[in-house]
Amino acid sequence: MEIGLNHYLVLSTILFAIGLLGVIRRKNLLMLFFATEILLNSVNISFAAISHYYGDLTGQMFAFFVIAIAASEVAVGLGLLIVWHKKHNNIDLDSMSTMRG
Amino acid sequence: MLDHILSILIFFPALAAMLGFVVHKDSMRSYGVAVATIEFALSLWLWFAFDSTVSGMQFMEQIALVPTFGINYIVGVDGISLFIVVLASFFTMIGIASLGETKDIKNLIITLLFLQMTMAGVFSALDAIVFYVFWELSLVPMLYIIGAWGGPLRIYASVKFFLYTFAGSLVMLVGMLFMAYFYFQATGQWSFAILDWYRLILPESFQLWLFVAFFMGFAIKVPMFPFHTWLPYAHGQAPTIGSVILAAILLKMGTYAFIRFSLPLFPDASVYFMFPIAILAIIMIIYTAMVAYAQKDIKQVVAYSSVSHMGVIILGTFALNVEGITGSIFLMIAHGVVSGALFFLVGVIYDRRHTKYMSEFGGLAHVMPRYATIFGLMMMASVGLPLTINFVGEFLSLLGFYKQSHILTLLAGTAIIVGAIYMLAAYKKMFFGVVTKEENKHLPDVNKRELIALIPLAIITIWLGIYPKPVLGTINTSVESVVSLMHEKAQTQEAKSRIPNIAKEASAAKNSVEEAH
Amino acid sequence: MFEAIAFYLFAFLTITMFYIAVTTSQALYALSSLAAGMIFISAFFFILGADFLGAVQIVVYSGAVMALYAFGMMFFDTTRDVKEKQGNKAIILGLSILSAILIVVIVSAPIVGNNIEAFYPMTEGAGNVQEVGMVLFTKYLVPFEVAAVMLLVAMVAGIVLAGKKMDLSLTLMTEAEILMMKEEDKNKKALS
Amino acid sequence: MELFLYTALFSPLVGSLFAALFGASPKTKIAGIVPSILLGVSFLSSLILLVLVMGTGLTLHVEMMTWMATGDLYIPFGFVVDEVSVTMMIVVTLVSTVVHVYAIGYMDHDKGFNRFFSYLSAFVFSMMILVMSDNFAGLFIGWEGVGLCSWLLIGFWYHKESASWAANEAFIMNRIADLGMLIGIFLIYWNTGTLQYEEAFAVMPSLSTDILTWMGIFLFIGAMGKSAQFPLHTWLADAMEGPTPVSALIHAATMVTAGVYLVVRANPLYELIPSVGLFIASLGAFVALFAASMALVNRDMKRVIAYSTLSQLGYMFAAAGLGAYWVALFHLMAHAFFKALLFLGAGNVMHAMHDELDPFKMGGLSKVMKGTFLMMTIASVALAGIFPLAGFFSKDLILEVAFVEHHYIIYTVLLFTAGLTAFYSFRLVALIFHGEDRYKLFGIHPHEAYKFMLIAMSPLLLLAIIAGAFKMSYFEMVTNLLPATEYHVHSAATYWIMTIGTQIFVALAILYAYKKYTRKDIVVPDGTSKMENSFAYKLLINQYYIPYFYQEYIVKAYRELSEVFWTKIDQKVVDATVDGIANVFYQTGERTRVMQSGNLSTMLKWMVAGTVALLSLAVVFGLAARYSAEIKTFLSGLGV
């Protein structure tokens, strides 16, 4: 039972799908952001795996930058949420649909 | 100055319009009249300086615009376009001169001057893109005129007018780009110059598609059945001056473009589509005439009559021989004068009564005899009475097309019947009978301001009806070159036989003349 | 064999954790399971020999990100049950199942070409961190610097957005109100 | 010489313009007198030209200027004075001079006096162009010009609904015929390359009979309209709404004969196509009988005369169709004189009777209107063709022609019609001038017309009497141009039997009419008498229901079709399609804008959905690409 690259890829895509599930069903913005973290993390597994199986470091580099990006996104995202929360005292995305059509 | 007279003709009104923003409201009319008169004088000068024995383009100017892509500012006139340019400036002049009390007169005059620019531009452009620029640009002032000074449905009418024509001409733009691409393939050079395109011989299958693309743009502009429905709205809602210029000049863009583009560029396709188009033209003639007969609004009658007459112009154009094409060009001018005058006349009564329903009138001949006389004259011109300007064009157009098809000409000839029916019926409703409405009993007859517009038009109507030669001769020279170009370029047997070979005939005629001597 | 056991174990764990993270209605559960999932992911990195990455994962995610989220959660007071109105469940279900199946099906097929040439091959005998460092500071120097800028941007953004200055909006105030406010500010400063 | 030509041609125009100057001002006599004098000048010029043409046998041909020239087409304003046109010029100018002078009196009380003379002179001008032109296009100018003037004059009393209606009817019906003419002109142009009479006729013999036949037919259609031949005849009777001098000039003497003129002018063409000629002759004979039959019962004085005109036009066409062009022209001339006279007389009666037209309401007017009575009687005698008045010479000749050419049916019809003609003419005379003074019942006090009007009529009277005397000299002159066929019945006996027989037949008809309509017990019919309820009477009084048919099945149908085209097709189909296309876009926008619900969750779903859709497509494509060989095998197995 050799664990091949495909195993990792499948795992990664399952996680990605879970992330997608979260993205489309979450209404609480904070928890929606969790889901986006999952998306990015799932891809990282693949990168690391591919990197490993190819013996190539690029994948790890990519994963590294993805982590950096994810971290920055958290900062900005939380900032936005705080502002919103200050004004509206909620972070429910159903409450933000003043613009439509 | 004569070298640049066309550019001056085009841009002088635009410049004047810009400066017009500064002119005070109360003096605007005088300013407009002055500018338009100068413009008209310039166009007359153009006419006098024009050498009517030369068939090619005159007063050509060329400035590189986008040489990489083959777009250049090229203008020039030949016998085909000369008179429409003159007519355009003429109508702008009398149009402004006869403007009544209108709100926002300043804006109106500025718009008219811009419109004059685009009209001069369309008819003198010799580069497809420049042509297209002016063609499209002409929509804007008209849109504004209809939309801002029109009747209750003005917005619908103006937007419909704009979008319909806009959509059609965009298809035409695709055709132009295709044409340029073919030119590029053939020569390795991009060019949008019409005269360059004339030299290009396309395979018939390409011609057919391109013809259709150009047709879309032109047919909507003309407007040909079944693309005509914007016109009644536009005319119905437009203020008098708008209708006048729309009918007199703007519609001519379409028919002019047929002669400038479709015929010489696609001779085989022109022959191929001759009968379908003729049938459309006949539908235009008969069907719209009947629709005109059913109208209750006098302006709509005139509007539909325009469509009907445009059918004859189209028919003449697609006669593809010198007689027919010359006739159709002449008829463009004629129709411009006559329908312009008719719209002026409708405007006269509308100014007085603020209604255009014929049932509101009756017996006007008694109250306004001068008005009735001029109206009668123009109506008779409109139905194509000999010795009026329309007849010459109509006669030649039909005569020309008779060469191509007897039976279709017979059908098209019903124009003279159906035209008479709606016109006479309308005239009867408005002018004959007894005055029944109290408010009609003391209507003032045409005043001096209105006569400024009407008298010149009446004079032209008769003058060119009796003595069309100065115009006809000039047109003829240019049309002959177009027809011989078409014959040379034609490839199919059908086209060769449909389009007469002038060179041969000319030499034969020469021989016979020599023999006679 | 060990690798297989570890893989399946951690795969099960991450999937479970992340599934909980996206389905639970308790924000606290979600956060905890997310953090757990993150850590389990770093396990894969270690399995795959990407030690540096694993370390970064733990430090950045479990350390920084989770801490941030935890603060945020406290701020938002979402420790209680979160009620989320779900619109059309069928759409959600359908979409997610479809996407899951699709992606998994696609990727479970053998993907890799045979003759892949590594552009930045791992060097025999060097530690992962060293290798990474080598590549990071040569080839990926520019992205690294840009990432630094990005973090700076994020920082500035966070400060600005969460700052007190956002409480009053000049955008919504009339000129007169703005002037009055400025005046007050000055007075306050002068007083202090 | 050209001076005379131009004088003859343009003095009516000058007169017209002169009168037009006063168009908007109140009535002035001068607006009537000057055009009349100018017409007199025109007449004199024409007379000089006639003398010249007769004397020298020369024809005058001038080209004033180019009208249209393009491509191979060359149309000048060219005029020719030859034997045919000069005849017409004389007829036109003479009758119109008379009518002008007469009208000064007749229109005396009309507000539109000035306008009237302007129109009338304009008509003469158009007519002169028509007859003098040397090409078909010029002919067409005149052709349409007279149509216009006819429209103006029929509708002169435009406040009357019937008048303006009749004017429009006349114009439009003429237009229908003009289309035929136009097509004929096109045919001539494209086959002969020119529209000049001489040149075109010179080429014609070399053309195929088919083409010539079509030319002949289309030109004749033109003639049918202007000369009101069946089935385009209804306008003529309605045209009687115009003032009576107009009826005399336009609808009796000149314009309606333009069709005959055209056929005569185009004789080289019709010579080549005898079958068309025969058709023309047959139609002429038919119309002669047809119109006469309607005249029998009509109760409108002017309409009776109009039908009579129609009938006589039939005669002319019969002659022309049989190739006897000069005979046709001669009858045209003679007819012009006595028919104009008759109309003018009728005008006097109308004046006297305050525009009453029903002869049944008159009677016994001979006592008050002696001059008119005399003139109308003589004119009727001439019309009936009693020796030695003008009608005898011309009309008998036509009968002879028919006989000599062995068209006995035509002959019989024409002969019978001659009897009818005599009957209805004298029915009219009897009803108006003899019998009881029925007008008194209606409280009318008739009076004779102005003297100068009667004097003005006298030239016509004279000519109606003596015109026959010019037969031979006319023959000699006109046959320079037209086929010089003399029609002589082979045996003298037959000739005399025919002539005398005809005379007796006609005389009997006159007597019968007199007997029947001078009775004392004639009352104004009120629709109760047995005769009035008979089928034949109804058929005739309703003009064979032809106007009814036109009104119901053509005019009405046209109007309804127009309505349908406008309200149903133009608005509901064509325009609705355009708007519909625009609406499709707009409605698509309205319907689908809910996609933009503003809810972030929806947006995310859209994004995921888009991706998923793409993925599915990618999978399908990827699988297809991978298993393309298998798919191909499978499909070929299925036989695709």
Added chain:
Amino acid sequence: MLSPVNVSIESLNLMTLVPMLIPIVGALLILVIDLFKSEQDRSLYVMLSLLILGVDFISLMDSASVFHKNGTIMGVFDVMLIDGLAILSQFIIVGASMLFIPLALTHKRFHEFSYPEFFALFLFMIAGFQFMVATDNLILIFVGLETASLALYTLIAMHNRDKSFEAAVKYFTMGALAAGFFSFGSMIFYALTGSVEINQIAEVLSANKYADIGFVLVGVVFLLASFGFKLSIVPFHTWTPDVYEGSSAALAGYMSIVPKIAAFIVAMRIFEFLIHSGVVWLEVILYIFVVMTMTLANVWALVQTDVKRMLAYSSISHAGFVMAAILIGTTQSNSALFLYWILFSFTNLGSFSMLWISRQKNLPAHQQSDHSYNKFAGMIKTAPVAASIMALFMLSLAGLPPFGLFWGKMYLVSSAITSGYTVLALIMVLNSAIAGYYYLKLIVYMFMREPIMEDSGHIYSANATLPLKTIIGIAAIGTIFAFLAINQLLEFITMFVYNSGY
């Protein structure tokens, strides 16, 4: 053991970094200034930014001349790729930014401009975009993209009102999802080829003749989705109208131009080689996208009641239009893309600036939104010059000659025709006709309706200051007299595009 790295400074071509470094340094400078002395007037920062961008522009010109001489340059371990596309797009990015930054000098005070950080973030964002276009390394693209995006989200939110927060959150969340897609797509390509550099990917793929076409497509799908988001391709466009409405008009106008050109460049780099390798599927999908984006955005724009929202949809439609250039993928079409975008920049700059100067702080009763159509009713009566200028921009957007955008449209349609995409060309022009309606609608309101309030002329330029007027003047002149510059532009662009091998 690792061998020591020996690289010469010359081979690094550090010059390639200069254009990106300048704004970064400038941003830091602004932050430092604020550190030393706070509460400075915004005009200081605007002018500083303008100067910095000016310097940036000059350095770009320098790069351009280098490119002109030596062709494409790789720099800094071949991460940086300075080719024609990079230079052209940076010109657009920097140029447009220079034109937009003075819009901060409004008459009224808005929240964001009171922050020096606003300007710093603005410059960081520009640097991010510049990095994004000047590389073919997916990692740097990703990082650059995120740098710019994060800054942009913040800029939107800094407008500080409910709608702008909402806009920022929406944008941010979808952006995060798009980032996920991007990384997944990159991962697949990496798995397929072992590389994250586009030209290497291309080489490897063509070396094994696209054996794994299915996977290539999956990768393409994810990249397409993420760039579809950035380019607002239907159905990934849903953020666009809301974000445009929520942000200030100035920023909305900016967003309609700069982020998109950056995304276009990347899309061009990624998809071009795929299309040229005969991936029919991609061609079909792009075709569908182009048509859908143009048409649907147009029909939605038809039914809008707010001008800014309408312009948002209109810019989606324009993006779809330009996307056609990538589908066509010839030198002419790629040149047309740049030409179009330059001209579009001027026109959109103008139209959004016009909205910006008419921005009110409090809405009167008849106005449902900031820039609802009826706000402009009868504008010709009360503010004729402004109305005329606005109409000019609308006509240009509608593609009416001879105004700017017409030339771009024409050249692009021509490129479609030249490559045999006749039906596409027809669809494109017919869409222009549909689009005509909603641009016309504004003109109708301005010119043909009666004003709702008397003497409301001042509101149309309530926010105007000399700098804003200058910018509008520049935009107007650029729009009207575009035809004079087309030739030079075309020659310049074509040379750069052609020499970069596109």
